[in-house]
Amino acid sequence: MPDERYMVANHRHRSPALKVASLLVTVVIVFGLGLAVGRGNIHINRLSYKATATPLNYSSLNQVYSILQSDFDGSLNTGKLIDGAKAGLVTATGDPYTIYFNPTDAKAFNNELAGSITGIGAELGSDVSGNIVIVSPLSGYPAQKAGLKSKDKLAAIDGTSTTGMSVDAAVTKIRGKAGTKVTLTIIRGEGNPFNVTITRQKITIPSVTWSESGSIGYMKISQFTADTASLAQKAANEFKSKGVKGVVLDLRGDPGGYLQAAQQVSSLWVSSGQTIVSERRGNTVIDTLYASGDSTLNGLPTVVLIDGGSASASEITAGALHDDIGAILVGQKSFGKGSVQEVRNLPDGSELKVTIARWYTPNGKNIDKQGITPSVVVAEPTAAQVSAGQDPQKDKAFQIVRSKL
Numbered sequence: 001m002p003d004e005r006y007m008v009a010n011h012r013h014r015s016p017a018l019k020v021a022s023l024l025v026t027v028v029i030v031f032g033l034g035l036a037v038g039r040g041n042i043h044i045n046r047l048s049y050k051a052t053a054t055p056l057n058y059s060s061l062n063q064v065y066s067i068l069q070s071d072f073d074g075s076l077n078t079g080k081l082i083d084g085a086k087a088g089l090v091t092a093t094g095d096p097y098t099i100y101f102n103p104t105d106a107k108a109f110n111n112e113l114a115g116s117i118t119g120i121g122a123e124l125g126s127d128v129s130g131n132i133v134i135v136s137p138l139s140g141y142p143a144q145k146a147g148l149k150s151k152d153k154l155a156a157i158d159g160t161s162t163t164g165m166s167v168d169a170a171v172t173k174i175r176g177k178a179g180t181k182v183t184l185t186i187i188r189g190e191g192n193p194f195n196v197t198i199t200r201q202k203i204t205i206p207s208v209t210w211s212e213s214g215s216i217g218y219m220k221i222s223q224f225t226a227d228t229a230s231l232a233q234k235a236a237n238e239f240k241s242k243g244v245k246g247v248v249l250d251l252r253g254d255p256g257g258y259l260q261a262a263q264q265v266s267s268l269w270v271s272s273g274q275t276i277v278s279e280r281r282g283n284t285v286i287d288t289l290y291a292s293g294d295s296t297l298n299g300l301p302t303v304v305l306i307d308g309g310s311a312s313a314s315e316i317t318a319g320a321l322h323d324d325i326g327a328i329l330v331g332q333k334s335f336g337k338g339s340v341q342e343v344r345n346l347p348d349g350s351e352l353k354v355t356i357a358r359w360y361t362p363n364g365k366n367i368d369k370q371g372i373t374p375s376v377v378v379a380e381p382t383a384a385q386v387s388a389g390q391d392p393q394k395d396k397a398f399q400i401v402r403s404k405l
Contacts, residue, residue: 061085086350091166095355096126097341099168103349108175117203119175120182122148123255124167125311125335128369132162132170135335136253136309138222142198148186150253150308150335155193156185178202210235216401217244218394221265224257224313229264236268236296246301246401249321250394252331256312259289266320267291269298269327276320279340279357280366286357291324301404302327303397306374311335315372319361322372329374330397338368376400 068076083102090100101109108117121141127133134152137143154162157173165173174182183197208231210219217239221228239247256262259277266276270291279287304318304327315334321327340357360366378393385392 083350087166090352090354095339096130096167097339097353098355099166099353101168101351101353105168105172106349106351108172109351117175118178119171119200119203120146120198121201121203123309123311124154124170124174125337126167127151127153132165132167135311136255138203139253141203142201146196146198148184148196149188151188153187154184155187158183159185176200208232208235210238212239212242212244213398215243215245215405216398217242217247218250218398219247220250221254221314221317223254224259224261224265224317226258226261228257228261232265232268233296239300240296244300245405246303247297248303248305248394248397248401249317249327250305250397251310251314251318252305252307252393253309254311254314255309255335256314256337259313259316262313262316262320263289263291264293266317266324267293268296269300269302269321270324271295271298274324275362276324277316277362278360278364280360281357291320298325301401303400304329305331305393305397306334306372307332307380307393308335308371310372312337315367316359316361318372319365319367323362328376328400329372330376330400331374331378331393332380333373334367334371336367336369336371338366338370 065081068081083100087100087102090098120143121138122143123135123138125133125135132154134143134148134150134154136150137148154170156162157170160173162170174184176182178201179199181197181199183195185193185195187193207223207225207228208219208221210217212218217235219232219235219239221232263276270276272290272292272295274291276289276291278285278289302321302325304321306314306318306329310318310331311334315337318327318329318334322329338358338360339355340359341353342356344352344354346352358366358368376396378396381391381393
């Protein structure tokens, strides 16, 4: 999954597992679920691919292969060579969110979207300079416990430099059997590199948790997975039955996931028929997603918490609630994943995730590489505050909701 912590599915094809926003990897990572990891939106398109209208001239590629066959001192695996050629073709687009998955990686990618992964519990992505970065460490998992933070640069994995390495390759290298260790070389800000050794474990991502504090409901979404919409609806129903008068929606550290889940969660607040997100190719709108349902939480004062680990589907939700119902955003600027990817299944079991558009909030803003700046900026909790169980961002959100009751 993030670009990758990356995702959005074409809602015109109504497959249940259709839409994804943010292929983040969870090393998972969770990127684009990095979690691929990474970071916008992803369309999951299960249709067969269409042959290109303008075939490439493969003569020079065949020349290279011929030289390898005749002169290479070693054995050649034609399957790996073909996969490498496909991956190289995709990488040459220069878009970090357009990625080729061989059959093995495609299976792992889909497992990530289903919330089943083994790794360190962090979403990977890439910054504007092409560095591989931590989009968000997942709460309670090894990456967070080891002290990794959003925006940390990943300089090396087990001593291998990540220079020129794709997010997908980094995710694959970080993964491994539960109980084994991986050493990451981290650069934080302008500081010197330092090593962090982390023990891998099975990552079971809790999608939605909620509670009530007096007349205020608190809902935390850690990732937009297949069960997020149903769990969020359950939380909303509970809030309503208990007479909740205001809501704090916590999307901090949420790398994204299924776009359809973001649409359904937003619809808990946004009136049916209002725009949740639109997709544009150039200046042309190619798709628009609208709210549907009975808007269980509509009319309740709502504050949305975001930070640098909020990417893709979580940014779509935050943008929709801000633009459509005037929800107040609190925290730090979000990650900035504003592109749309479509996943195409290929005949051999491999998949291609390709950027097809940019997404825009209901008010027409694209946040790619810019993120969403909250109207109320609150510094991230310090290490001392975290150790003491303090959360000034969450406290501020509750304070604002209380002032509106």
